[in-house]
Amino acid sequence: MPSLKPGSRFTSSVCTTQVIVVKGAGEVDLRCGGAPMLAAGAAADGGLPAEGASGGTLMGKRYVDPDETVEVLCTKPGDGSLGIGDALLDLKEAKPLPASD
Amino acid sequence: MLLEMAADGFGDRVALGPSDGGLTYRDLYDSAGAASVRFRADGGSHVAMADLSSAALPVSLFGAAWAGLPFVPLNYRLTDDELAALASRISPAIIIVDPDSPDRLTGIDGIGLLSRRALMDLVDGADPPEPEWDMTGEGTAIELFTSGATGEPKAAVLRHRHLVSYVLGSVEFMGAHEDEAALVSVPPYHVAGIAAILSNVYAGRRVVQLPTFDAHDWVTLxxxxxxxxxMVVPTMLTRIVEVLDAEGPDGPGLPTLRSLSYGGGRMPSPTIQRALELLPTTAFVNAYGLTETSSTVALLGPDEHREAMASADPVVRARLGSAGRPLPTIQVTIRDDLGDEVAVGQPGEIWVRGEQVSGEYRGSAPRLTADGWFPTHDGGWMDADGFLHVTGRIDDVIVKGGQNVSPGEIEEVLVCHPAVADAAAIGLPDRQWGERIIAAVVLHPGASASSDELRDTVRDRLRSNRTPDHVEFVGSLPYNDTGKLLRRVLRSDLAHLGDGSTG
Known part of the structure; x- marks a missing residue:
């Protein structure tokens, strides 16, 4: 099971999705397309996202679990949906801050 | 990684320069990759830049990150000797230099020079290598030498994880519309100059650079x-307001400017109030942050500016001079000398905590507590609704008769006097009181005010121990080019107004 910490990166084993962890720590059953995600740099196994986990990911969007204990940012989009175990993560609605730079 | 996302997500958008013919995100990505090959081949430990803002800045910044080398923006306004001293401290290194002053920095052991033009020729049309970089974020992204206001310049270290946390925590990916453009007039060796590149690249906002600030040029561009x-520092906004005022009520104004952020020093309230009047449709943002905190940690937003401006409640009104509230990813507390938290409304030192906070200098351990808190050395207080009021550097506090006096509050009262253009308060040695308060005042051209009148103005507004013991009229105050008041220079210029005791 992947061990999460802010800044760690994971790649989908069944699609092109890549994520970076924004929030969350410890062992988490992070999945994409229904299959466990791999540490960044690992080659995809091939295969297709499982039914029910094939909604796809969007570039630059954040995904959270219902308690917001885990938050990941999509750095490369793909066809799989992100989840923890069988529960899918939700797209986090952004509350944009005013530009300060 | 941030640039890679931008190139993947909106590679055809213009990243830098004019909307027609500027560098796209894909161009910038390819150029940074090509630059990384050159930087690696050099074999040095750092990539530095002693040059004005140009396209070479983002190319070198991202190229250095790609090569796994720290990027060091140097202050090109330093004297040759000062610059050479900093260069020796990062040797062996490659330094990007201004092609117009090729002789600076020659002959230093381990330092290779590359002119901005040579770098841009080299990367033009070159294919980038396969991406391959440190994924942990532990590597050093930036080393920024502090201005050395209190001695030998120190190099603040910002790691990739600090900057990435800042950008991810404060900027929405592709949050900008395609027609948006940001004008960057802060130099590369100021943390806001670096943050501007990173944030705008991630937001997909085109960057327009003004290498040397001049208020007329700024308005024209x-x-x-x-x-x-x-984004501007307070001294820039003061000049911009003067230019707009000179154009009169029928001037063209700045109708395209949706958002103006400012930070990097105390904003005189007459300047911000006049700017709000002159730019009624612009959203104002006050950003407070330090180099050591990867730029912004607290913000006063557009609605809060207008609410404060319109309010009759003195507490709400005072927020116009505040730094607003901490970012959602940042915690702020106010503590006393012993490190204990003080009550709401009480003054103390500002401490911050968050993933973007580094608090680290090269050659020493991070100045964070075991649980991640960083003492900023800035004084301040927090109101009941969590608005942070910054009163200035703790080192600048005047201690008169055992009482702490913040120069900022005296200066704020003085600059609100109609005859006063600028003011600074400093402490000088005094046998009886420890320090006496000296106010250095610049009057508007043609205006007059007596010393007694100004002292009375302060006495009426603040407690009597804040009244300046002496008002000195001066032609101008010493600032560095990023708008920071050089109090040390002022103390030395006015040293004769102390009594020579050493406290």
Missing amino acids: LRAESVTSA
Whole structure:
């Protein structure tokens, strides 16, 4: 099971999705397309996202679990949906801050 | 990684320069990759830049990150000797230099020079290598030498994880519309100059650079490029307000400017109030942050500016001079000398905590507590609704008769006097009181005010121990080019007004 910490990166084993962890720590059953995600740099196994986990990911969007204990940012989009175990993560609605730079 | 996302997500958008013919995100990505090959081949430990803002800045910044080398923006306004001293401290290194002053920095052991033009020729049309970089974020992204206001310059270290946390925590990916453009007039060796590149790249906002600030040039470029957002330091805004005022009520104004952020020093309230009047449709943002905190940690937003401006409640009104509230990813507390938290409304030192906070200098351990808190050395207080009021550097506090006096509050009262253009308060040695309060005042051209009148103004507004013991009228105050008041220079210029005791 992947061990999460802010800044760690994971790649989908069944699609092109890549994520970076924004929030969350410890062992988490992070999945994409229904299959466990791999540490960044690992080659995809091939295969297709499982039914029910094939909604796809969007570039630059954040995904959270219902308690917001885990938050990941999509750095490369793909066809799989992100989840923890069988529960899918939700797209986090952004509350944009005013530009300060 | 941030640039890679931008190139993947919106590679055809213009990243830098004019909307027609500027560098796209894909171009910038390819150029940074090509630059990384050159930087690696050099074999040095750092990539530095002693040059004005140009396209070479983002190319070198991202190229250095790609090569796994720290990027060091140097202050090109330093003397040759000062610059050479900093260069020796990062040797062996490659330094990007201004092609117009090729002789600076020659002959230093381990330092290779590359002119901005040579770098841009080298990367033009070159294919980038396969991406391959440190994924942990532990590597050093930036080393920024502090201005050395209190001695030998120190190099603040910002790691990739600090900057990435800042950008991910404060900027929405591709959050900018395609027509947005940001005008950057802060130099590369100021943390806001680096943050501007990173944030705008991630937001997908085109960057327009003004290498040397001049208020007329700023207004002209802003209009020519239909700029929608900009960041300025307080001294810049004061000059911009003067230019707009000189154009009169029928002037063209700045209708394209949707957002104007400011930070990097105390904003005189007459300047911000006049700017709010002159730019009624612009959203104002006050950003407070330090180099050591990867730029912004607290913000006063557009609605809060207008609410404060319109309010009759003195507490709400005072927020116009505040730094607003901490970012959602940042915690702020106010503590006393012993490190204990003080009550709401009480003054103390500002401490911050968050993933973006580094608090680290090269050659020493991070100055964070075991649980991640960083003492900023800035004084301040927090109101009941969590608005942070910054009163200035703790080292600048005047201690008169055992009482702490913040120069900022005296200066704020003085600059609100109609005859006063600028003011600074400093402490000088005094046998009886420890320090006496000296106010250095610049009057508006043609205006007059007596010393007694100004002292009475302060006495009426503040407690009597804040009244300046002496008002000295001066032609101008010493600032560095990023708008920071050089109090040490002022103390030395006015040293004769102390009594020579050493406290």
